[in-house]
Amino acid sequence: MRLRVGLTFTVALMTGSPALACSTAVSICSRPTAGSFVLVRDGVPAPVFVDGQADTAVRRVADELAGDLQRVSGRAPLRLASVEQAKDQVVIIGTLGQSPTLDSLIAAGKLKTDDLKGLWEAYRQIVVEQPFPGIARALVIVGADRRGAVFGAYDLSEKMGVSPWHWFADVPVKTRINLWLTAGERRDEPKVRYRGIFINDEDPAFSGWAKKQFGGVNAKAYARVFELILRLKGNYLWPAMWGKSIALDDPASLPLADDMGIVLGTSHHEPMTRAQAEWHRGVKADGTGGAWNYTTNAENLRKFWRGGIERMMSKGDGKGYENLVTVGMRGDGDEPMSEGTATELLETIVADQRKIIADVTGKPASETPQVWALYKEVQDYYDKGMKVPDDVTLLFADDNWGQIRRLPDPARPDLRRRGGYGVYYHFDYVGGPRNYKWLNTNQIGKVWQQMDLAYRRDARNLWVVNVGDIKPMEYPLSFFMKMAWNPEAMTVGNLRAFPRQWAAQTFGDAHADEIARLVTEYSEYAARRKPELLDQNSYPLGEATGEWLGGGEFGRIVADWQTLAKRSEAVRATLPADQQSAYFQLVHFPIVAVGNLYEMYYGAAWNKLLAARNDARANHFADVVERTFARDSALTAEYHAINGGKWDRMMSQVHMSYVIWNDPTKQTMPSITRVAADTPEHRRGVQPEFRAIAPRDIRFDAVKFDRATAANGVGWKAVPDLGLGDGALVATPQGSAASRPGEGPNAQYDFNWPTNRPLMVSLRLLPTLNTINSDPLRVGVSVDDGPVQTLSYALTATGGAQNTPGEKAWAEAVINNSLTLEARYPDLKAGKHVLKIWRLDDNVVVDEIALLSRP
Structure with missing residues (x-):
C-alpha cells in the first residue's frame, strides 16, 4: 500500500x-x-x-x-x-x-x-x-x-x-x-458511555510479565492498567480472567479501581461481578459448590452470585463500588450452557439475578447498571425472541475476527431501549479457526468501518475490546479509544490522518510520515493472514501459479516484508537514544518478527519442494529455516531485554507450527531435509530465480474508480488502511437502508477490452456479516448500460464447529481475510467499456476488482 x-x-x-x-x-x-x-x-x-x-x-x-x-x-x-x-x-x-x-x-x-x-x-x-x-x-x-x-x-x-x-x-x-x-x-464529553478493554488470554505473556515485574496480577500491576485506560479516556475494565480473580488475588485492587475512577465489570461469561475462577477455588468458603448448572444447582449459584453483589456494596457508603454488572449465564469454562436454545431458562436466571441485585442494594434492579452479552450461542436466544429487561444494556459481539454479528435494526424503532446497546470487539482470540494472540494484526480501517457502523446503528452505551496482553495492541487500541470518545469526529478524513498524527505524537514530526507508512503497510501485510495461520503451504510458489518463476506469490510477499524491514531499520538508525525502546516495541519488532516468520516458512516450502527432487539447493533453504528460527528467539530475547528487562516475558506467546486451532506447547522449527551436494553450484546454495511474468488479467484496487455517483445521500467512499491493497470501498453513511439494483450508489471504472471474448468480473470483498438477520449480503455489477447482476454471499459465524456450508465459508473467509464473487459476460465486444459496482446492502466492503478472460 x-x-x-x-x-x-x-x-x-x-x-x-x-x-x-x-x-x-x-x-x-x-x-x-x-x-x-x-x-x-x-x-x-x-x-x-x-x-x-x-x-x-x-x-x-x-x-x-x-x-x-x-x-x-x-x-x-x-x-x-x-x-x-x-x-x-x-x-x-x-x-x-x-x-x-x-x-x-x-x-x-x-x-x-x-x-x-x-x-x-x-x-x-x-x-x-x-x-x-x-x-x-x-x-x-x-x-x-x-x-x-x-x-x-x-x-x-x-x-x-x-x-x-x-x-x-x-x-x-x-x-x-x-x-x-x-x-x-x-x-x-464522550459519545459512548462505557469505553474499555478486556485483558484476556493473558497466559503466558501478561501474567508472566506481571509476576516478574510486580509479583503477580495484583494491585501494583492494575495501577498501571487503570492509569493507561484513563489516559486513553476510557473508564471500564474486564479484568484478566484465566484462573484469576481481581477481588481475591489482591484485596487492594477493588478499592484502587474505585479510587482512580475505573468502572469494573466481568467478562461475558462471568455474571454478577464474580470471576469464574472464584467458583473453582473459592466456593467452599462461601458454603456453595456443585456443578455450574442452574437446573440442578440453582440455590448454590444464587448464593455465589449474592456474594458478588454483597462485595460490590461493601464499600460502606451505601453506593458501593462502581460496577457495570454482567448478567446472564454461559457454561463453565466459557462454553455453551446447553445444547439447545434454553431461552426460558436464561430468562429465569436473569430474573433471579435481578432479584438478588435489588435485595442486596436495597433499590430497584433497574438502578444498578447491567449488561447482557449476546456472545456466540447467546445471540441465538436473542434472535429467537428472548425477553431482556429494558434497562439492561444488550452487548452484541463480533465473530471474534472483527466482523460484528448483530446490531439493532434501524427499521425497528421498537427495539430502542433505555439500557441501550454495545459491542464486544476482538483484537485477540482463542478459538477457531485458530488462536491469534501473538502480535497486532488489526487494521484501524477495519476497526473504523465496523465501529462506525455500530455507532450509527445505535450501539453507543458500551464499547469493550479484547486486547489480550495489552502490549502488542498499542496502536489499534489508541485508535479504538480515541474513536470511542467521539465516533462522530472520526471521519474518513481523520481516519486517514490518524497514522501520521499518532506517529508525530509518539516520535515527533521528523520521521512521522515514514513511520505512518510503516505502521499502515505493516497492518496491510499482517491482514493477509494472521501469523498463527502461516505455514509452508500458505501460499503457492512460482511453479504452482505460473505467475512467477521461482518465488511466486509466496516470494512476492516475503519480498514485501524484507523491504518493509529495511525501511524500518533505516528509521531506527536515525532515531535518538531515548526513542529506541518505544520504536522497537511499537513499530520495529512487529515488522521484523512477522517478516522473519514468513521467511522461515518460505524457506521450509522451498526446502520441501527441492528435497523431494533430490536437488541439493534444498540445503540453502534448510539453512534459511534454521537461521530464521534462531532469529525468532533472538528477537524475543531482545524485546525482553529492552529498558533493563522491563517487558521481560511479555512476548512469550507461542506463535508457530500450529497443527490444530489451539496453541502448540512450545516453539517448533518446521521440519527440513538436507540433500547431498554433488555439484559446485549446489554446494553454493544457488536460489531459484525471481523473474516476473506479465499477468494477462487486469487487477486493480476498488478505490481507484474513475467516477462515483451517490443516491439518497449515500455514496461509495475510499476508506484507507482497510483490506489487502490501497484501501477499500465502503458505502457511507453506514447504517442506511438497502438500495434497489440500478437505483443506488455506484462506482464506475473505465476499461478497454482488447478483443471479442468472455469477461468475468471478480470482486474481492472483505468478510462482513448481515447484522440484521442471516440473509445474504448483496452487491451489484453491471457493464455499460446493461442490467445489474446481483451477487450475494452469506457467512455463518456462530463460533462453533464448521459443520455447515455457511460456517465453512466463514472460516475460509476469515483465514484469507477475503472472499470472492463473480459476474460473467459470455461475449463482450472489444473496445471501451464502463464497469459499475452498485451498492445494494449495507456493510459490504469491496477491496479489489479483477477483469478476467474466462468463459
Whole structure:
C-alpha cells in the first residue's frame, strides 16, 4: 500500500503534539498570545491546586498532572495547599458541586457551568482572568463528575506531549522550556458511555510479565492498567480472567479501581461481578459448590452470585463500588450452557439475578447498571425472541475476527431501549479457526468501518475490546479509544490522518510520515493472514501459479516484508537514544518478527519442494529455516531485554507450527531435509530465480474508480488502511437502508477490452456479516448500460464447529481475510467499456476488482 499521508489534520485529532495550534482555544502554544496562560516559563511549570476534600480520583489525577508537568519541564510544580498561595498563574482542577474553590468562581461570575450539570464525564478547560486577588490567570479544569475532571487533566497532559503510553510503551517526553495555553475555553464529553478493554488470554505473556515485574496480577500491576485506560479516556475494565480473580488475588485492587475512577465489570461469561475462577477455588468458603448448572444447582449459584453483589456494596457508603454488572449465564469454562436454545431458562436466571441485585442494594434492579452479552450461542436466544429487561444494556459481539454479528435494526424503532446497546470487539482470540494472540494484526480501517457502523446503528452505551496482553495492541487500541470518545469526529478524513498524527505524537514530526507508512503497510501485510495461520503451504510458489518463476506469490510477499524491514531499520538508525525502546516495541519488532516468520516458512516450502527432487539447493533453504528460527528467539530475547528487562516475558506467546486451532506447547522449527551436494553450484546454495511474468488479467484496487455517483445521500467512499491493497470501498453513511439494483450508489471504472471474448468480473470483498438477520449480503455489477447482476454471499459465524456450508465459508473467509464473487459476460465486444459496482446492502466492503478472460 502507498499511504497518502496528509500534512494537516483537524483539531479533533490534534492532541499530543505541541506543534501547536495557537489559533484555537485552550491549545498548547510555543509562544505567548493575547491572554494566554503560562504553563511553563523558563523551565518552571505552573503550580497545581486541588481542593483537599476532592474525590480521590481527582486528587490522584492532580498528582499525575503535576508529574507530567515535571516530565515536560524537568522541574516539579508547586502543589498548593490553598489557592491563595498562588502568586501569578495556577492550574485548578475540580468537580462541579464538590469544590468550594469552583463554587466561589461560579458565584463571582468567573466560571459558567450550567451546561455541564448532569452530564456524563464532560469537562471544561477555561483560562480565567484574575480568578482571585493577586492571581493573574488560572487554567480551570472542571469536570461534570469526577471522571470528567480526570479526563480534562489527562487531555492537557496529552496536549503538552505526554503520551498515554509514556509508561506502558516507554514513549519519551520532549522537554519544553516554555509552553503557553491560548486563551478561551473548550468543552468536551464522550459519545459512548462505557469505553474499555478486556485483558484476556493473558497466559503466558501478561501474567508472566506481571509476576516478574510486580509479583503477580495484583494491585501494583492494575495501577498501571487503570492509569493507561484513563489516559486513553476510557473508564471500564474486564479484568484478566484465566484462573484469576481481581477481588481475591489482591484485596487492594477493588478499592484502587474505585479510587482512580475505573468502572469494573466481568467478562461475558462471568455474571454478577464474580470471576469464574472464584467458583473453582473459592466456593467452599462461601458454603456453595456443585456443578455450574442452574437446573440442578440453582440455590448454590444464587448464593455465589449474592456474594458478588454483597462485595460490590461493601464499600460502606451505601453506593458501593462502581460496577457495570454482567448478567446472564454461559457454561463453565466459557462454553455453551446447553445444547439447545434454553431461552426460558436464561430468562429465569436473569430474573433471579435481578432479584438478588435489588435485595442486596436495597433499590430497584433497574438502578444498578447491567449488561447482557449476546456472545456466540447467546445471540441465538436473542434472535429467537428472548425477553431482556429494558434497562439492561444488550452487548452484541463480533465473530471474534472483527466482523460484528448483530446490531439493532434501524427499521425497528421498537427495539430502542433505555439500557441501550454495545459491542464486544476482538483484537485477540482463542478459538477457531485458530488462536491469534501473538502480535497486532488489526487494521484501524477495519476497526473504523465496523465501529462506525455500530455507532450509527445505535450501539453507543458500551464499547469493550479484547486486547489480550495489552502490549502488542498499542496502536489499534489508541485508535479504538480515541474513536470511542467521539465516533462522530472520526471521519474518513481523520481516519486517514490518524497514522501520521499518532506517529508525530509518539516520535515527533521528523520521521512521522515514514513511520505512518510503516505502521499502515505493516497492518496491510499482517491482514493477509494472521501469523498463527502461516505455514509452508500458505501460499503457492512460482511453479504452482505460473505467475512467477521461482518465488511466486509466496516470494512476492516475503519480498514485501524484507523491504518493509529495511525501511524500518533505516528509521531506527536515525532515531535518538531515548526513542529506541518505544520504536522497537511499537513499530520495529512487529515488522521484523512477522517478516522473519514468513521467511522461515518460505524457506521450509522451498526446502520441501527441492528435497523431494533430490536437488541439493534444498540445503540453502534448510539453512534459511534454521537461521530464521534462531532469529525468532533472538528477537524475543531482545524485546525482553529492552529498558533493563522491563517487558521481560511479555512476548512469550507461542506463535508457530500450529497443527490444530489451539496453541502448540512450545516453539517448533518446521521440519527440513538436507540433500547431498554433488555439484559446485549446489554446494553454493544457488536460489531459484525471481523473474516476473506479465499477468494477462487486469487487477486493480476498488478505490481507484474513475467516477462515483451517490443516491439518497449515500455514496461509495475510499476508506484507507482497510483490506489487502490501497484501501477499500465502503458505502457511507453506514447504517442506511438497502438500495434497489440500478437505483443506488455506484462506482464506475473505465476499461478497454482488447478483443471479442468472455469477461468475468471478480470482486474481492472483505468478510462482513448481515447484522440484521442471516440473509445474504448483496452487491451489484453491471457493464455499460446493461442490467445489474446481483451477487450475494452469506457467512455463518456462530463460533462453533464448521459443520455447515455457511460456517465453512466463514472460516475460509476469515483465514484469507477475503472472499470472492463473480459476474460473467459470455461475449463482450472489444473496445471501451464502463464497469459499475452498485451498492445494494449495507456493510459490504469491496477491496479489489479483477477483469478476467474466462468463459
